[in-house]
Amino acid sequence: MATSLITIGRTGLAASRAALELTAQNIANASNADYTRRRIDQSELVTTGRIDRLQRSTLNGVTIGNVDRLGNEFTQRQVRASTSDLARIEAEIAGLRGAESALEQSGLYESLVDFEAALTLLESDPTDSALRTAAVESARQMAETFQFADFALGNARDLAEAELGAGIDTINGTASALARINLDLVGAREGTAGRAALLDARDAALRDLSQEIGIEVSFDQFGAAEVRLAAPGSPVLVSAASASTMSADITPGGPVEIRIDGAAVSPAGGNVAGRVAALADYTQRQSELDAAAAATIARANTAQAAGAALDGSPGQPLFSGTRASDITMVLSGGAGLAVAPAGSPAGSRDTGNLANLIAAFGADDGPIAGIDRTLLSLSSRIAGLDTTRDGLAMIRESAVATMLAESGVDLDTEAANLVRLQQAFDANSRVIQIATELFDTILGLG
Amino acid sequence: MMTGISNSTSAFFDRSLGQMNDLRASLERFQTQIATGVRIERGSDDPVAAARLRALTRLERRGETEAENAARLGQDLTQASNEIEGVVAILQRVRELAVAAGSDTAGASGREAIALEIEQLGEELFARSNARSITGAPLFAGTAGAPAFVRDAAGNVTYNGNGQNGTVPVAPGTQIERGVTGDQLFEFDVNGTPDSAFNVLSGLALALRGGAADPAEAAQDALAGIDAALDSATRSQTIIGTRLDWVNAIQQDQETRALDVAAQRSQIGDTDVTDAIVRLQQVLTALEASQASFTRISSLSLFNAL
Numbered sequence: 240m241a242t243s244l245i246t247i248g249r250t251g252l253a254a255s256r257a258a259l260e261l262t263a264q265n266i267a268n269a270s271n272a273d274y275t276r277r278r279i280d281q282s283e284l285v286t287t288g289r290i291d292r293l294q295r296s297t298l299n300g301v302t303i304g305n306v307d308r309l310g311n312e313f314t315q316r317q318v319r320a321s322t323s324d325l326a327r328i329e330a331e332i333a334g335l336r337g338a339e340s341a342l343e344q345s346g347l348y349e350s351l352v353d354f355e356a357a358l359t360l361l362e363s364d365p366t367d368s369a370l371r372t373a374a375v376e377s378a379r380q381m382a383e384t385f386q387f388a389d390f391a392l393g394n395a396r397d398l399a400e401a402e403l404g405a406g407i408d409t410i411n412g413t414a415s416a417l418a419r420i421n422l423d424l425v426g427a428r429e430g431t432a433g434r435a436a437l438l439d440a441r442d443a444a445l446r447d448l449s450q451e452i453g454i455e456v457s458f459d460q461f462g463a464a465e466v467r468l469a470a471p472g473s474p475v476l477v478s479a480a481s482a483s484t485m486s487a488d489i490t491p492g493g494p495v496e497i498r499i500d501g502a503a504v505s506p507a508g509g510n511v512a513g514r515v516a517a518l519a520d521y522t523q524r525q526s527e528l529d530a531a532a533a534a535t536i537a538r539a540n541t542a543q544a545a546g547a548a549l550d551g552s553p554g555q556p557l558f559s560g561t562r563a564s565d566i567t568m569v570l571s572g573g574a575g576l577a578v579a580p581a582g583s584p585a586g587s588r589d590t591g592n593l594a595n596l597i598a599a600f601g602a603d604d605g606p607i608a609g610i611d612r613t614l615l616s617l618s619s620r621i622a623g624l625d626t627t628r629d630g631l632a633m634i635r636e637s638a639v640a641t642m643l644a645e646s647g648v649d650l651d652t653e654a655a656n657l658v659r660l661q662q663a664f665d666a667n668s669r670v671i672q673i674a675t676e677l678f679d680t681i682l683g684l685g
Numbered sequence: 686m687m688t689g690i691s692n693s694t695s696a697f698f699d700r701s702l703g704q705m706n707d708l709r710a711s712l713e714r715f716q717t718q719i720a721t722g723v724r725i726e727r728g729s730d731d732p733v734a735a736a737r738l739r740a741l742t743r744l745e746r747r748g749e750t751e752a753e754n755a756a757r758l759g760q761d762l763t764q765a766s767n768e769i770e771g772v773v774a775i776l777q778r779v780r781e782l783a784v785a786a787g788s789d790t791a792g793a794s795g796r797e798a799i800a801l802e803i804e805q806l807g808e809e810l811f812a813r814s815n816a817r818s819i820t821g822a823p824l825f826a827g828t829a830g831a832p833a834f835v836r837d838a839a840g841n842v843t844y845n846g847n848g849q850n851g852t853v854p855v856a857p858g859t860q861i862e863r864g865v866t867g868d869q870l871f872e873f874d875v876n877g878t879p880d881s882a883f884n885v886l887s888g889l890a891l892a893l894r895g896g897a898a899d900p901a902e903a904a905q906d907a908l909a910g911i912d913a914a915l916d917s918a919t920r921s922q923t924i925i926g927t928r929l930d931w932v933n934a935i936q937q938d939q940e941t942r943a944l945d946v947a948a949q950r951s952q953i954g955d956t957d958v959t960d961a962i963v964r965l966q967q968v969l970t971a972l973e974a975s976q977a978s979f980t981r982i983s984s985l986s987l988f989n990a991l
Contacts, residue, residue, distance in 0.1 A: 269694050336729070343728050352743045356750040363754040363853050364761075366830070367820040579828075586830020588822060588851055588863075607743070615736045618728030625729065636703070640696055647693025654987035 243297065244674035250300030251667035254281050257303045259660045265648045273443035275646040277435060280304030305430025308438055310646035315442055316456070318642050319449035321635035323469070323508030326450050328628045330402075330510040334517020335621045337395030338524050343614055345388040351535075351607045354381045358597050361578065362590045366549065371573025378539070378557060379568040385532045389563035392528060396521045400489050403514040407487050407497075410451045410511070414466070414482035417444045421463035422480040438462055448476075452485075453508025469507045474499045487511075489518075492525060520620070525563075527613045531606040532563040538599040538606070546577025546592030551585035553577075554592075701979045708972040715965040718956040725954055734953050741950045747857075748946060752939045755855040758863065759932045765824045765864040766925045768816045769918055772870070772882075775806045775813070776915045779886060783911055786893055786904035796900055800893035807886040811842060814871055814883075825867035827851070833867045834883070842883035844868045855935045861928055865921040873913045882918075885910035 261279050268274035284299040357377035361370045420441045427434035441464055448454050453469035454476070466477040476483050476499060488496040495518050497506050506512040536558040543554035554577025560566040570576065579587040601607055718724055728735040785791060786799045814834045816824045826833035826846030833846045846867050852860035871882045885907060892903035 270698075272695070336727075339727060339729060348739055349742065352746045355743075356746045359747065359750045359854060360753055363757040364818070364820050364822060365851075366822050369820075584829060587828055588826075588830070589828035589849065590851055594854075611736065611739055614728055614739065615732055618732040618735055621729035622732050636700075640700070643693035643696035643699075647696050649692045650694045651692070651987045654991060658991065 242674075243299070244677065245671055247298060247300035248667050248670035248674060250284060250302065251670065252664060254301045254303050255660050255663040255667060259657070259664065261306070262653050262656045262660060266650065266653050269648040269650055269653075273439050273446075274648070275308040275310045275435070275439055275442070276648050277432070278307045278309055280307060280430075306432045306435050307430075308435045308646070310442075310642065312458070314638065314642040314645060315445070317638040318635070319445060319454065319456070320469075320508075321631065321638045322446060323449045323453040323512075325628070325631045325635045326510045327453070327508045327513040327516075328624055328631055330513025331516045331520075332513075332621060332624050332628060334395070334399045334514055335520055335617065335624070337398060338392060338517075338521055339614075339617050339621060341391035341395050342388055342524065342528065342610075342617065345384060345391055347384050347388045348607070348610050348614065350377075350381045350384040351610060353377050355597065355601050355607065358593060358600070361576070362593055362597075365578045365588050365590045365593065366586060368573055371549070371576055371578075373573075374576060375568065375570055375573045378570070381535070382558060382560075382566045382568045385528075385535070385563045385566045389525075389528060389532075392521065392525060393564075396492075396518065396525075399514050399517050399521065403487055403489070403495070403511065403518070406451050406510045406514065407485050410448060410476075410485050411482070413444050413447045413451070414477045414485070417441065417448070417464060417466065417477045418480050418482040420444060421461075421477070424463045425461045425479075427461075434462075449509060451509045452506050452511045468499070468504050470505055473504050474502050493522060494519065520617075524613060524617065527609065529562040529564075531609040531613070532566045533561060534609060535600070535606045536560060536566055539596065542592060542596035542599060543577045545581055545595070547579045547581050547583045547587065548577050549574040549586065551583060551587070553581060698983070701975070701983075705972065705975055705979070708968055708975065712965065712968050712972065715961050715968065719958060719961050719965065722956050722958075723954060724956045738950065738954045741946055741953070745943070745946050745950070748939060748943050751855050752936065752943070754853050755861075755932050755936050755939060758853045758855065758861060759929065759936070761818050761822075761824065762864060762925055762929045762932060764816070764818055766922065766929065768813050768824060769865075769870065769922045769925060771813050772810060773915065773918045773922065775810050776882065776911060776918060779803055779806055779889070780908065780911045780915065783889060783904045783907050786889075787901050787908070791901070793895075796893040800890045803886055803890045803893070807883065807890065810871075810882060810886060811836065814842075814867060824864060825870055827866040834871070840887060842881065842887075844872065844881075855932065856938060859935065861931055861935070864928075865924055870918060870921045871914070873917045875910050875913050880910055880913070882914040885914055 284302045287296045354377045357374040455467045455469045467473045483500045539557040546554040559569045578593040579589040580591045782799045823831040823833045828849045828851040829846040836842045850862040889907040897903035
């Protein structure tokens with residue numbers, strides 16, 4: 240009987256020590272974002288013997304059971320989904336801000352307005368060489384600003400493309416890491432600390448993946464993850480121990496195609512989806528910028544062709560080029576501006592042709608209005624996305640909070656556990672001590 | 686899988702950090718607004734206001750240009766007005782001389798002296814007809830280039846310009862004509878026959894020098910032409926005067942409009958400093974309070990009691 244008491248005390252000691260160790264592990268990992276709080280199962284150990292009809296149970300203390308990870312798959316999925324949504328919006332905003340900086344901070348709109356003003360000023364004294372020179376220089380300035388805006392937009396696009404490439408690399412790296420984790424999970428025994436650590440690594444890899452791209456995950460009986468993109472009919476990205484390769488085909492200045500093992504897919508979330516959307520927007524802004532440059536070239540040159548220069552000769556083109564990247568002011572000097580209508584004599588102060596150019600340039604379908612519309616639609620889009628981002632950030636925050644409420648380490652709880660387990664440990668030692676005393680007493684009887 | 690609810694320590698730290706970051710970000714935004722005086726740093730801060738600011742920038746730029754145009758037009762018109770004043774003075778002097786020559790008391794030598802003076806006045810008239818603006822453009826050639834009037838070897842003066850004045854845009858939808866053309870100013874009909882001030886003067890001088898059988902009568906006959914010339918000159922002066930008045934009125938309008946535009950710009954795009962400072966203070970207080978409460982709460986750990 241006393242031997243049984245010692246055994247019970249020993250199992251109790253072992254159980255409290257294991258629980259104390261786990262508490263220490265929890266405390267040590269309190270600030271580890273990938274760690275899930277563990278709990279150790281304990282169960283009563285009772286052995287029941289039966290001889291004929293006589294059944295008898297012996298109390299044998301406690302056994303240490305499985306190491307449980309506290310957390311649930313549903314909240315994990317919500318965190319992944321909200322992470323993908325937020326990452327997509329943020330990546331798109333970052334990309335669009337690049338375009339906004341290129342088009343707005345380059346001062347393109349201001350330089351278009353300056354050119355219009357210089358032309359209007361020329362109307363007051365069309366033969367004044369100072370005003371003519373000012374108008375031509377203003378045209379040169381405007382052409383250079385177009386080129387600068389084009390350059391800045393191209394730079395922003397290059398940056399977004401490089402980021403997209405880096406994102407794809409991250410996905411491929413994480414996917415192959417996940418495939419290795421899947422393989423290890425199959426061999427890991429249920430309820431062990433090693434398996435819990437593998438599951439932590441698996442969930443962290445899935446969270447990393449969902450930051451980059453929206454994913455749909457299912458688990459097999461071993462806990463191995465099968466990953467597809469969150470898009471209908473998507474091929475498998477990770478299945479058991481094999482990971483597919485993701486790639487991005489970027490046409491310079493054109494569309495972007497994301498592929499998994501060569502098959503085209505349309506990413507629905509994450510940084511990758513945001514950058515693909517931003518790149519599509521760049522393509523559109525580029526074409527709008529080019530359209531404004533082309534309209535400037537066409538309208539100025541058409542007006543020049545319909546007029547006469549200061550010396551009475553037919554007007555020569557003001558700009559060469561066809562788009563924002565190659566628009567160049569080509570007039571040799573202010574005298575070449577065809578202010579007067581064609582056929583006017585030298586030195587004419589007729590401003591009929593100039594008035595036509597100003598009207599065409601400043602018209603509602605002209606380049607000034609075009610750039611204004613581009614800037615307005617771009618900044619409205621960003622402002623709209625900003626609002627959506629605020630909402631999604633809150634959703635993600637609450638999803639993470641819910642997840643952490645289940646799986647995060649609460650130091651106060653762990654401190655209370657420490658006290659409780661220490662007392663349990665003491666109590667179990669006391670049981671052994673009493674068993675020893677009992678044994679001594681029995682021996683002393685003899 | 687087991688579940689349990691706990692008050693996760695790292696969630697508390699994350700949440701506190703996030704809240705303080707938000708407060709810091711809005712502090713920096715207010716600080717930038719106050720330091721730069723600009724409320725809208727980039728279009729996406731407020732797309733509609735940014736679009737209105739762009740429209741106002743264009744309006745402002747156009748207003749500046751139109752003000753410059755009006756000022757230049759005013760200069761040209763004033764100069765033309767001065768020249769026409771000179772023309773009127775010349776014609777009035779010629780009329781006096783013609784009246785004097787028309788009286789029988791003027792002898793041949795007197796008429797010779799008068800003819801000489803009229804010739805001189807004719808020169809001055811020709812010079813004034815070719816007057817130029819500060820920037821060297823002819824004042825009375827219409828939209829044609831200089832010179833406005835040319836004189837051939839025989840001394841006949843003809844108009845070289847055209848009949849179009851050309852206009853200058855000085856306000857949205859308002860174009861003011863530049864001045865008067867040379868033909869309006871110097872050419873007219875006398876009894877249905879086209880004539881010019883130059884012709885009248887040179888004809889009179891010639892008649893007084895003995896080109897006419899009766900110089901006195903010729904001088905009296907010339908009065909009709911001189912009067913017609915005076916008529917068209919004073920008419921032109923009135924036109925120029927009216928346009929100058931118009932330019933003045935437009936300039937006043939422009940000033941009012943420029944003030945309006947500047948006020949609107951400021952209202953839309955400038956930082957309301959008082960408002961921004963009060964909000965800054967508010968956020969500052971909130972940040973300080975949350976920092977203080979964070980330190981207090983985070984130090985409340987059971988471990989401290991063990």
